[in-house]
Amino acid sequence: MAVISPYSVGTEVDVSNFLITRLQATKAIKIETIQSLWSGYGEIARYKLITDGKEEQVIVKNIQPPSQVEHPYQWNNEHSHQRKMHSYHVEATWYKNWAHLCSVETPLPNYLASKFDEATGQSIMVLSDLNVQGFPHRREQLSLDECKAVISWLAHFHGQFITKDPQSNWCDDLWPMGCYWHLATRTDEFEAMPDNELKHQAAAIDTLLNQCQFQTLVHGDAKVANFCFSDDFKNRGVAAVDFQYVGAGVGVKDLIYLLGSCLSVDECETHYDILTEFYFQQLISAVKTKLTKDDTLSLVTQWRQLLVFAWADFERFLQGWAPKHHKRNRFSETMTNQALAELKSNNNLD
Ligand SMILES: Nc1ncnc2c1ncn2[C@@H]1O[C@H](COP(=O)(O)OP(=O)(O)O)[C@@H](O)[C@H]1O
């Protein structure tokens, strides 16, 4: 039986000492655990720092890898452990090397400090507290306008890092391919898939997405739980966290994943056209100073065509990883079938 070895509570002292040393605080006190990290890998917590009588709040992502892992979906092996450990490393690299390039259109926490112990895999990352910065709300579902606010964040993020014909190593300190479900890192789940048309076409779909002429950085886990909201959502009222799977990709991968996470199947059917249109409008304005008019047109045309393939690609992951997952629904099935039909008709034309 898999046994979770709980991360040691004693590490709270280590974290406090680290905060005192690195951030020159007089005192560091844990206020609360926000949540445990996935599969018992540690916790994310809020700390209070006191320096010369002044108080400040920070967020600590405290990674203490367990010796044995119990996974909710039974994908419990060395492969998934290595992927997870690398993802924490990528997240720290993102904050250290890339996050400062983001514009005011894409609020996110400030990086304050981190440390990594190669021998044990333990690491600590310290970020500014978005609650204090005006983003105290969390949501599970979004209205149409609220969803647009998150889409705007994504479009500006994608616009910021848009790259035409990128060199293969343009972001290789992050994931060479962003998003946690992409085919190259999900061979176990691929094996577990039923033998069907989607499985046969998985590599072709992956190639279409990854060989698109226009790549950017994708957030990689852009579900509604990874966004924090201001009181009214308006005026840059959305900020993002959780950059463990940030890397190269086409922006529509983040878009479809967001829609699947915050809208019901009925809402997807009703609002899909409006929301994807809104995404492209925002993207066009975000790349205004970065691409020519012709390139912008090509970008929009190419990414629009890739929408159904992005759905199919995520559906491929779910069919292996968690076939009964609620995100496998009528809408994702329709999109997947459309992608497969397009591939078939393209092959017939060849
Ligand atoms: N800098 C931050 N400020 C405020 N809240 C945060 C911050 N970072 C994370 N959180 C909160 O903690 C939750 C978990 O953090 P996250 O990095 O997403 O960890 P996990 O990898 O376990 O999902 C987030 O969904 C968010 O609500």
Ligand SMILES: [Mg+2]
């Ligand atoms: Mg998260």
